[in-house]
Amino acid sequence: MRGGASLLQIVSGSVLAVFARAVTGVRPIWAGSAPNGRQRIYFANHASHGDFILVSTCLTPVERSRTAAVAGADYWDSGRVRRFISRRLLRTVLVERNWVERTADPMQVMIDALGTGQSLIFFPEGTRNMTEEPLLRFRSGLYNLAAARPDVELVPCWIENMSRVLPKGALLPIPLLCRVVFGEPVRLDEGEDRKTFLDRARQALLALAPQRDGDSR
């Protein structure tokens, strides 16, 4: 047992990483947040089920084994296959997004997970972005996490191209090159209000997106 992950989770994490590299040739670009062993929340843009696999592929094996993806319980906890994938094969923290029917406070579930020393992969848009917009408005989750655990680093991760590799509804991935750009950690300032912080975090993530017409690649 490393970082609370089961052997099966460690093995399937490595297998997925090999597979993700074979299909996407993914390379991490460390632009201000090289791996340092600190507990982190990786917050990323979200348009594909493959997104968290891509982020975790980029992490060191030790960091990968203690990193869980925050995912919607309404989807990942319904049906035996999905439940097996999300609970046994992968490391996930499942949160209930439905206000009315939920039995556990999602914030508390995530803060508990952080309390056990896990790093999290978190999609602050709250759902997959199916619009033409590069990034949706952030929900308040990221702010609440930052306020509850100021000691945890908030690392913005821009995921490039994954939505073309594995768009919504697709089963087979198309091999295309992907990158994940890890930017400088964002910190909640003293007395900063929710909206200001969320805007700033969103801008920090957007700033990592490549300029299509320049030499940035």
Added chain:
Amino acid sequence: MSDDTTRLFIGLVGVLLTASVIAGVLSWRSPKPLPPTLDNLNARIKAWWIMVAGISFAFLFGTGGVILLFAFVSFAALREYVTLTNTRHADRWTLLGMFLIVNPVQYYLIWIDWYGLYSIFIPVYCFLAMPALTAMRGDTSRFLERVSEQQWGIMLSVYCISHVPALVTLPIPGNEGRGLLLIAFLIATVQGSDVLQYVFGKLFGRHKVAPSISPSKTWEGLIGGIASASLMGAGLYWLTPFSPIEAGVLAVLSCVMGFFGGLVASAIKRDRGVKDWGHMIEGHGGMLDRADSLVFAAPVFFHIVRYAWT
């Protein structure tokens, strides 16, 4: 493995060692951080080592190894190419077919040496089937653009590159069992020409060939590189069934085609606003950045040899 293979291998390692030592001394004496030219040189030398290691390893497994190696080269090249194109959701099946069906089938046809089919499988059958499949999905937005890009990608990345391993299958009288050396001749000449054009360009480059496409391609580099690489090709005639003069002529032709390949690849990259095709070797370019010249040289070399020697 024959004596010639051993000689070739020792020669290549010798050249690379010399290059590494020179680059190492230059880097050691240069002020830090290293100037971009030197950085680039080090990256290139590293890429050549990887290339020579990969090709030597594949040669150990004979024809099958070389076919598998180039099927992988095609896969990587196609992936880089498609990444830069316009793709829409309706293209999914066509794109998947290119990776999962067209590429393996093309190399399988070369493995079973079915010349009649592998030379028309992509330019005839895939040429017609791919747009038909895309049209069936009904999305007409930028249809012509998408279809043309797919055609180009499959021709450049799969069809053209597959002519490198296809050289093994040519039944040249008196050259039985030496097909792999013919491949080594082509690769060494074309890659050597790339390197020598780069060296001559850096040393003497003044007049740009196509300033709007590539600032690094100069007439001095082009002429010096092709002339020296062709001499080298003539000197490598012992790898081939050719006389020294024939080897030299084929080398000139391959180097000129290789130059055009690099030029076209640069034009595509310029159009798409990128510097490199990908990041295969530590952020120093992708497969197509190294294989672009081979893409253009291989089919022409193949057909001339096939016409004149078989």
